[in-house]
Amino acid sequence: MVIVMKPQARKEDITGVEKLLKSMGFDVHISEGSERTIIGVIGDKRLLADTPLELLPGVDRMVHIVEPYKLAGRAFHPENTVIKIGNEEIGGNKVAVMAGPCAVESGEQLLNTARFLKSQGVGFLRGGAFKPRSSPYSFQGLEEDGLKILAEARDETGLLLVSEAVSERTLELAAKYVDVIQIGARNMQNFALLREAGRMKLPVVLKRGLSATIEEWLNAAEYIMNEGNYNIILCERGIRTFETYTRNTLDLSSIPSVKELSHLPVIADPSHGTGRWNLVAPMSRAAIAAGTDGLLVEVHPSPKEALSDGPQSLNFTSFARLMDDIRNIAGFLGRES
Numbered sequence: 001m002v003i004v005m006k007p008q009a010r011k012e013d014i015t016g017v018e019k020l021l022k023s024m025g026f027d028v029h030i031s032e033g034s035e036r037t038i039i040g041v042i043g044d045k046r047l048l049a050d051t052p053l054e055l056l057p058g059v060d061r062m063v064h065i066v067e068p069y070k071l072a073g074r075a076f077h078p079e080n081t082v083i084k085i086g087n088e089e090i091g092g093n094k095v096a097v098m099a100g101p102c103a104v105e106s107g108e109q110l111l112n113t114a115r116f117l118k119s120q121g122v123g124f125l126r127g128g129a130f131k132p133r134s135s136p137y138s139f140q141g142l143e144e145d146g147l148k149i150l151a152e153a154r155d156e157t158g159l160l161l162v163s164e165a166v167s168e169r170t171l172e173l174a175a176k177y178v179d180v181i182q183i184g185a186r187n188m189q190n191f192a193l194l195r196e197a198g199r200m201k202l203p204v205v206l207k208r209g210l211s212a213t214i215e216e217w218l219n220a221a222e223y224i225m226n227e228g229n230y231n232i233i234l235c236e237r238g239i240r241t242f243e244t245y246t247r248n249t250l251d252l253s254s255i256p257s258v259k260e261l262s263h264l265p266v267i268a269d270p271s272h273g274t275g276r277w278n279l280v281a282p283m284s285r286a287a288i289a290a291g292t293d294g295l296l297v298e299v300h301p302s303p304k305e306a307l308s309d310g311p312q313s314l315n316f317t318s319f320a321r322l323m324d325d326i327r328n329i330a331g332f333l334g335r336e337s
């Protein structure tokens with residue numbers, strides 16, 4: 001349930017409602033919009049049967065939410081959530097770009113890539129230090145050494161860092177080095193990890209699970225938000241279908257769907273979404289047309305030699321071409337890039 005306050009509600013009206021609900025054992029989440037404040041109430045609403053909240057000063061109305069996710073839904077926060085990270089913003093008018101190799105492989109590989117991406121106007125450097133590989137015999141990542149290399153690249157270039165955590169332990173470690181934590185598709189329903197990510201304040205890129213419905217994905221975001229971290233960037237990275245030509249099926253319809261259902265920013269990952277480097281640019285263009293708040297793209301100095309996800313990684317030349325496409329389409333749609 002959410003309580004919609006009147007536009008002219010005073011601060012003490014809001015704290016009055018908050019205190020009363022907390023004294024009754026509810027979890028209370030406050031969303032301050034530009035027009036009015038909305039109070040999200042989590043708990044057994046039958047307890048409110050004899051409490052006419054509508055009569056409290058400053059309260060406009062109560063809205064019962066039928067969706068299982070409450071805080072991630074538009075009713076709780078009607079305006080788009082814009083997440084500020086360093087000098088970058090996700091969820092506003094700009095098409096954000098997160099790019100970099102699937103995995104951090106060496107200092108040289110990552111620093112070369114970082115310098116190139118910086119020269120292209122990219123805001124975020126991505127690179128996995130803990131890799132959730134499908135086979136235990138595949139390269140698993142450089143772990144903390146990889147995080148240290150990422151931090152070096154940030155110190156030199158000023159790029160913001162995005163890297164994946166695969167467990168509660170690696171989350172704690174990654175949080176010491178990066179600006180944004182990625183929770184990967186395979187961990188979208190790792191509820192202990194989601195809760196832990198909710199207890200820290202770093203923004204989270206939450207990838208859609210391999211066969212997750214949009215509702216399951218938003219419920220995963222709800223786990224994080226319910227612990228107090230509202231800085232979530234949803235990432236459409238393709239779902240598993242009967243099609244095998246592409247690695248996954250990039251569900252572009254999820255972008256406008258999520259924007260309708262939720263206030264959270266949503267970005268697209270055409271690299272994992274297709275598994276083929278030559279499909280990355282067309283699907284990036286389509287994702288921008290569909291309203292994505294940003295793109296997450298794998299780039300490698302020499303994709304053929306990549307230790308993971310080479311076939312879907314762009315080399316520097318094709319990435320530079322993609323950046324031209326992004327600028328053109330974003331400009332045509334009145335977006336910044």
Ligand code: PEP
Pocket residue numbers: 102128132183184185186207237272
């Ligand atoms: C990745 O970003 O490299 C990754 C492993 O992604 P996903 O979780 O979407 O498979």
Ligand code: MN
Pocket residue numbers: 102103272298308309
């Ligand atoms: Mn990858």
